[in-house]
Amino acid sequence: MNSRGTLINLNGRIIPLAEANVSVFDRSFLYGDSLYEVVRTYDGKPFRLKEHLERMEKSAILCSMKFSQSTDEYHREILKSIDAYRAQPGRASEDVYVRIVVSRGSGKIGFGLGNLETPTLYVIIVEPISMFPNKPFSKGTKLQISSRIRNSPKALDPAMKSGNYLNSLLAYLSAADAGFDDALMVDHQGFLTEGTTYNLFYANRGIVATAPLDVGILDGVTRRAVIDLCVEQGIPVREVRFPKEYLYEADEVFVTSSLKEVLPVLDIDGKKINKGKPGPIAARLAESFRELVKRELELA
Numbered sequence: 001m002n003s004r005g006t007l008i009n010l011n012g013r014i015i016p017l018a019e020a021n022v023s024v025f026d027r028s029f030l031y032g033d034s035l036y037e038v039v040r041t042y043d044g045k046p047f048r049l050k051e052h053l054e055r056m057e058k059s060a061i062l063c064s065m066k067f068s069q070s071t072d073e074y075h076r077e078i079l080k081s082i083d084a085y086r087a088q089p090g091r092a093s094e095d096v097y098v099r100i101v102v103s104r105g106s107g108k109i110g111f112g113l114g115n116l117e118t119p120t121l122y123v124i125i126v127e128p129i130s131m132f133p134n135k136p137f138s139k140g141t142k143l144q145i146s147s148r149i150r151n152s153p154k155a156l157d158p159a160m161k162s163g164n165y166l167n168s169l170l171a172y173l174s175a176a177d178a179g180f181d182d183a184l185m186v187d188h189q190g191f192l193t194e195g196t197t198y199n200l201f202y203a204n205r206g207i208v209a210t211a212p213l214d215v216g217i218l219d220g221v222t223r224r225a226v227i228d229l230c231v232e233q234g235i236p237v238r239e240v241r242f243p244k245e246y247l248y249e250a251d252e253v254f255v256t257s258s259l260k261e262v263l264p265v266l267d268i269d270g271k272k273i274n275k276g277k278p279g280p281i282a283a284r285l286a287e288s289f290r291e292l293v294k295r296e297l298e299l300a
């Protein structure tokens with residue numbers, strides 16, 4: 001137990017924070033040789049946990065990682081950790097951020113799998129969701145298009161949610177340094193891909209567009225949900241490659257992720273989008289996303 005409630009599950013054992021250590025020979029530490037997923041709960045229930053774990057399985061295939069545990073075990077342990085978090089005094093009604101990290105394991109230094117001396121290791125970190133406050137919808141977010149390009153799928157495929165986030169982290173740091181909330185990234189041809197930890201959409205004349213998966217982005221669980229919501233509601237939606245000028249001139253721009261849900265972008269590179277106000281399509285999708293969560297998780 002600790003003051004902010006942080007709960008750690010290491011390889012299936014809930015342990016005190018002070019004992020939550022991994023080896024200096026762990027490959028996640030040495031090489032970023034790990035995978036991860038992030039989900040959040042609503043009234044204690046994680047949204048689309050199964051899809052997140054399926055994506056982690058796909059990530060494992062992309063980096064030839066063989067899990068020593070089953071994804072059923074990850075699923076069970078995540079639910080157990082959420083319950084254990086909420087069983088702490090005064091935390092029964094708190095929603096949480098859950099991060100699962102799976103490292104290829106630890107052993108002797110050297111890339112070869114023959115150096116591995118342990119099975120894959122996993123850590124589940126549960127934090128209060130209040131540590132990750134969303135920007136209010138009305139305030140939206142202010143982004144910079146980074147000069148640092150998104151990894152090519154032929155280098156480190158962004159479809160793989162690996163523990164190597166330096167590409168995104170460096171884009172974030174320079175955007176933050178320049179006074180922006182965060183960054184968007186283009187590919188080597190100047191087509192927009194996604195944000196550092198979120199997917200990107202724009203709307204023009206009632207049509208919603210987002211970059212296709214093969215430009216090199218993460219197949220976001222929220223992105224997929226939002227595309228489905230557009231289809232359901234008869235909002236035309238396209239997956240297209242687009243340059244930054246399309247964003248500057250768009251009626252609306254918004255980003256999506258498990259933590260941000262649907263968040264409007266009101267400023268890009270200092271240019272106001274929709275005169276700096278959230279637009280009606282983002283508002284409608286944000287609202288219907290919340291309704292979808294409620295419906296699917298059977299919340300009151």
Ligand SMILES: Cc1ncc(COP(=O)(O)O)c(C=O)c1O
Nearest residue numbers: 197198199218220221222257258
């Ligand atoms: C690079 C990147 N893109 C998009 C997303 C959004 O994915 P999701 O909607 O599944 O949270 C994330 C979330 O972690 C991400 O890291």
